[in-house]
Amino acid sequence: MEVAVTGAGGHMGREVLAAATDREEMDVVLAVNRTAVGPVEGVDIEDESDLPRLLDERDPDVLVDFTVPDPSTRYVEACADAGVAAVVGTTGFSDSQRDVIADAAESVPVLRAANFARGVAALRRAIREAVAAVPDYDAELTETHHNRKRDAPSGTALTILDDIDDARGDADRVHGREGEQPREDGEIGVHARRAGDVTGEHELLLAGNHEVLTLTHRAESRGVFAEGALDAADWLVGRPAGEYDFEDAL
Ligand SMILES: NC(=O)C1=CN([C@@H]2O[C@H](COP(=O)(O)OP(=O)(O)OC[C@H]3O[C@@H](n4cnc5c(N)ncnc54)[C@H](OP(=O)(O)O)[C@@H]3O)[C@@H](O)[C@H]2O)C=CC1
Ligand SMILES: O=C(O)C1=N[C@H](C(=O)O)C[C@H](O)C1
Numbered sequence: 001m002e003v004a005v006t007g008a009g010g011h012m013g014r015e016v017l018a019a020a021t022d023r024e025e026m027d028v029v030l031a032v033n034r035t036a037v038g039p040v041e042g043v044d045i046e047d048e049s050d051l052p053r054l055l056d057e058r059d060p061d062v063l064v065d066f067t068v069p070d071p072s073t074r075y076v077e078a079c080a081d082a083g084v085a086a087v088v089g090t091t092g093f094s095d096s097q098r099d100v101i102a103d104a105a106e107s108v109p110v111l112r113a114a115n116f117a118r119g120v121a122a123l124r125r126a127i128r129e130a131v132a133a134v135p136d137y138d139a140e141l142t143e144t145h146h147n148r149k150r151d152a153p154s155g156t157a158l159t160i161l162d163d164i165d166d167a168r169g170d171a172d173r174v175h176g177r178e179g180e181q182p183r184e185d186g187e188i189g190v191h192a193r194r195a196g197d198v199t200g201e202h203e204l205l206l207a208g209n210h211e212v213l214t215l216t217h218r219a220e221s222r223g224v225f226a227e228g229a230l231d232a233a234d235w236l237v238g239r240p241a242g243e244y245d246f247e248d249a250l
Contacts, residue, residue: 091155
């Protein structure tokens with residue numbers, strides 16, 4: 001399978017290149033970045049502004065993107081024009097950017113997920129079950145990430161909040177608390193911590209009836225996300241156009 005990688009000089013782009021060049025069945029035919037960087041894992045990194053032309057020239061089977069929302073949206077549109085499947089790990093999209101991606105997915109398969117760790121897929125299943133079992137317990141969600149992270153709450157946290165809403169109805173989300181702010185029934189507290197080089201941690205606390213239940217996932221390496229994204233790419237190639245989630249690929 002021939003793969004293209006965007007954001008190839010970023011933390012995740014480098015992980016994806018390392019994982020892809022390790023896989024015998026994968027061939028990285030294109031890697032781009034905004035800022036000029038030297039070769040990564042032996043792969044030359046080209047200018048991201050040339051992506052549409054380069055996609056036509058190299059004709060990869062799939063593009064894997066971990067960047068920021070503006071270029072990511074643009075890259076998915078370029079994939080739709082070139083007939084290339086896209087795996088998107090970028091987080092922090094606006095509603096209108098998600099709409100653009102949905103339009104592109106009418107032409108090519110697009111798999112977008114806020115978290116490519118298999119453990120997070122398991123966490124989401126456990127959370128759906130837990131909140132359904134104790135629907136009246138107070139819920140507080142805390143995520144912790146490195147100090148470079150731009151978006152808050154994390155994409156994973158937003159996905160978990162949507163899972164909780166699906167299980168027990170829409171709740172008010174209270175982002176941190178300050179001053180006189182007693183807890184309202186049914187609200188979900190959301191807490192985003194940024195410190196050091198924490199790879200990514202998500203914890204849901206459920207409390208009521210004199211007991212506390214916590215469900216936690218901690219990523220200990222970015223390689224976990226890269227491997228999941230490549231597994232998703234492998235699954236996606238050859239699928240019909242449409243929008244897919246990581247759970248579809250598991
Ligand atoms: N779904 C998942 O499992 C995971 C998702 N993520 C998400 O992936 C994304 C990237 O994370 P990470 O690798 O840590 O971030 P980095 O900051 O390390 O890398 C960001 C990349 O995006 C590029 N970029 C930034 N701004 C622009 C722009 N305006 N135009 C073109 N390219 C740009 C950077 O290029 P340059 O070198 O020029 O700055 C760099 O290559 C984030 O949204 C993060 O939340 C992260 C981990 C797991
Ligand atoms: O920016 C990161 O690093 C991560 N972002 C994703 C998110 O926003 O959920 C996934 C992971 O936790 C790492």
